[in-house]
Amino acid sequence: MNILLLGSGGREHAMACQLAASPRCSHLYVAPGNAGTAAMANHYGQTSIQNIDIPPTDFKAIHACVLKYGIEMVVVGPEAPLVAGIRDYFESQPLLRNVMVIGPSKQCAQLEGSKDYAKDFMRRHNIPTAAYRTFTADTLNDGIAFLHTLKPPYVLKADGLAAGKGVLILPTIEEAERELTAMLKDAKFGEASAKVVIEEYLSGIELSVFVLADGKHYKLLPTAKDYKRIGEGDTGLNTGGMGSISPVHFADKNFMKKVEERIVIPTVKGLFQEGTPYKGFIFVGLMAVANNTTGELDPYVIEYNVRMGDPETESVFPRIMSDMVDLFEHVWNGNLQQTSLEIDPRTAACVMAVAEGYPEHYEKGRPIKGLAQVNDSLVFHAGTRISSDDQVLTNGGRVLCVTTLANSMPEALLKSYQEISKISWDGMYYRRDIGQDLLKMIVTK
Numbered sequence: 001m002n003i004l005l006l007g008s009g010g011r012e013h014a015m016a017c018q019l020a021a022s023p024r025c026s027h028l029y030v031a032p033g034n035a036g037t038a039a040m041a042n043h044y045g046q047t048s049i050q051n052i053d054i055p056p057t058d059f060k061a062i063h064a065c066v067l068k069y070g071i072e073m074v075v076v077g078p079e080a081p082l083v084a085g086i087r088d089y090f091e092s093q094p095l096l097r098n099v100m101v102i103g104p105s106k107q108c109a110q111l112e113g114s115k116d117y118a119k120d121f122m123r124r125h126n127i128p129t130a131a132y133r134t135f136t137a138d139t140l141n142d143g144i145a146f147l148h149t150l151k152p153p154y155v156l157k158a159d160g161l162a163a164g165k166g167v168l169i170l171p172t173i174e175e176a177e178r179e180l181t182a183m184l185k186d187a188k189f190g191e192a193s194a195k196v197v198i199e200e201y202l203s204g205i206e207l208s209v210f211v212l213a214d215g216k217h218y219k220l221l222p223t224a225k226d227y228k229r230i231g232e233g234d235t236g237l238n239t240g241g242m243g244s245i246s247p248v249h250f251a252d253k254n255f256m257k258k259v260e261e262r263i264v265i266p267t268v269k270g271l272f273q274e275g276t277p278y279k280g281f282i283f284v285g286l287m288a289v290a291n292n293t294t295g296e297l298d299p300y301v302i303e304y305n306v307r308m309g310d311p312e313t314e315s316v317f318p319r320i321m322s323d324m325v326d327l328f329e330h331v332w333n334g335n336l337q338q339t340s341l342e343i344d345p346r347t348a349a350c351v352m353a354v355a356e357g358y359p360e361h362y363e364k365g366r367p368i369k370g371l372a373q374v375n376d377s378l379v380f381h382a383g384t385r386i387s388s389d390d391q392v393l394t395n396g397g398r399v400l401c402v403t404t405l406a407n408s409m410p411e412a413l414l415k416s417y418q419e420i421s422k423i424s425w426d427g428m429y430y431r432r433d434i435g436q437d438l439l440k441m442i443v444t445k
């Protein structure tokens, strides 16, 4: 089968490795891909792999590429093409209708594309989430009054996609009032903050749960925890993610039972019942909140994403032992219940290395050294490209990550840190405390 994978991050490199490893995949095209996916061409005997220089939101160019290369399956990595309706585009084109697009419809993608839509969906289906209300410029005064009914810190969320920057957590009422006004009246996040969700602050520990759904049935993929802040000890600016660990030990059987019963089943069922069956990955960002009565952790939804997480994919996907092409075919055919998911029980630890200055201003084009010295771990490229003289250069803020699978988290972390230290470029930075919070929880338990 010829497969097209859309995207260019570490997530897509990790997905590409799984797809290429399937005996069912004869040609894998990655649009636009990175230096990591370009280099795969030499590593998978039976599969040919090639980058195609097309942006993942250029539907016309993707259309032409699918016809030119006889593509039968399109796997969508990032959210932008989904929110822009790539699934619906394929369904509307007679020659593309039978191509298996792995990703939800435009309507379902609103779960990520609009916070208000997602919150309203959760309310309709009694899915546990923080209490909230939504405001526009016309109801700014009501919004300010609502803020006064809440306790600090205050959580303000731009309704639309705001490149991961649209959530503000503010310690004082004065800042909350000021920021709410800037979002609604001064379009602080452009059109994305024409509506703002104000919600109750949830105190707890976050984790990511991933679901692969075929419209009616679903499989739970391994859990992961990511590390969002740039600085050690979870300090400094938010990033796309600086590392990840899978599985998350506190998401035990009892906790995951609650996640399934209270969140996953009502989500998949709710979408089906509303006539918008969901096919693809659902990424549920959860807060595990201590229940004062039972003493147990209870899951609350912080957000839905309509794709896999990055860098969670880089620790989750290497643990999936089932054939990914088979799984995706079951998603398309709506019979996921007929297949089983095999998971590697080991722990995966992923450490992301970024360019100096990220997530603000950073330079690109720095030569990366030492890649060939890494042999005990996986290296997933994110922002990299190959120069005309065949050097691997930095080409983004998040540059690459190293993932190790081992029998314990300390072992996996030790190896990832040993291996990443063999790689270097001018201005390379990575956090040295990935997983430390989880290790402390285990020790103090």
Ligand code: AMP
Pocket (backbone or CB within 6 Å): 130, 155, 157, 167, 169, 199, 200, 201, 202, 203, 206, 228, 285, 302, 303
């Ligand atoms: P989101 O883009 O909705 O995932 O929000 C970004 C980050 O803000 C989350 O990963 C959380 O760390 C934090 N956050 C969002 N909503 C809440 C909330 N209601 N209570 C506490 N923290 C939150």
Ligand code: GLY
Pocket (backbone or CB within 6 Å): 226, 240, 241, 305, 308, 309, 310, 311, 312
């Ligand atoms: N790592 C968080 C995300 O992919 O949104």
